[in-house]
Amino acid sequence: MATLITALDESYARVAKVxxxxxxxxxxxxxxxxxxxxxxxxxxxIGATWMFTLANEGEAVGEDARGIGDDEPLTALTKAAEANxxxxxxxxxxxxxxxxxxxxxxxxxxxxxxxxxxxxHTWDIATALGVDSTIDPAVAxxxxxxxxxxxxxxxxxxxxxxxxxxxxxxxxxxxxxxALLGRRA
Numbered sequence: 680m681a682t683l684i685t686a687l688d689e690s691y692a693r694v695a696k697v698x699x700x701x702x703x704x705x706x707x708x709x710x711x712x713x714x715x716x717x718x719x720x721x722x723x724x725i726g727a728t729w730m731f732t733l734a735n736e737g738e739a740v741g742e743d744a745r746g747i748g749d750d751e752p753l754t755a756l757t758k759a760a761e762a763n764x765x766x767x768x769x770x771x772x773x774x775x776x777x778x779x780x781x782x783x784x785x786x787x788x789x790x791x792x793x794x795x796x797x798x799x800h801t802w803d804i805a806t807a808l809g810v811d812s813t814i815d816p817a818v819a820x821x822x823x824x825x826x827x828x829x830x831x832x833x834x835x836x837x838x839x840x841x842x843x844x845x846x847x848x849x850x851x852x853x854x855x856x857x858a859l860l861g862r863r864a
Contacts, residue, residue: 683787684767686818687794691760694724694801697810698753706752710807711862717807721756722746724800728759731793734777735766741780763793781837791825798822799860802853819852826859835861 698721706718715723726746733740747755766772767790777789784792798814805812834840841861846854854864 683790683794683821684764686815686821687767687790687797688764689815690794690797690801690818691756691764693815694797694804695753695756695760697801697805697808698756701752701808705808708807710803712803715803717804718747718752720800720803720807721752724796724804725755725759727796727800728756728763728793730779731777731789731796732759732763732766734779734789735763735769735772735786739778767793781834781839788825791822794818795822795826795860799857799862802857802862814853814856816852819856823852823856823859826856831859 701717706716706721708717710717710720712720723746729745730740750758773786773790776783776785779789798818802812802814831840831843835842840859844858844861844863846858850858850864857864
């Protein structure tokens, strides 16, 4: 599980670099999530981060537990990421199940979903801002391998993922992951 925590830690550091210096005008830039601008995507990412954290702490949670609120975006993100990482580093953090509004999952699946939220929405935000949107290939492969055997149709119906897109057979891990989740790299 240390590899997952390292990947999650590095992914939060990556999104913090992308978000650092975002100004008010950039918060309104459209993202690959057609209904969300940068602010809405950040709100969702921060809220999802708190949702995973609170579930790890045994609390009943809703989706998007809390977002940017009155904080500056980087501050809100940093607070959420620090709490999230601490919750995964707690002894016993990978024991048992986690319950979310969309289902109950073993802790090791929950951390993969948590990681997925961070890397995919970092890509969304970076793409919207026109900055480097590279996803670590090893992390993309790990998340793709997690989602590939799962039927994502219920989550597509819920709006969590778009329809799977076709990619060339020689597509890289990030492109395959994004296509599986309904995004075009």
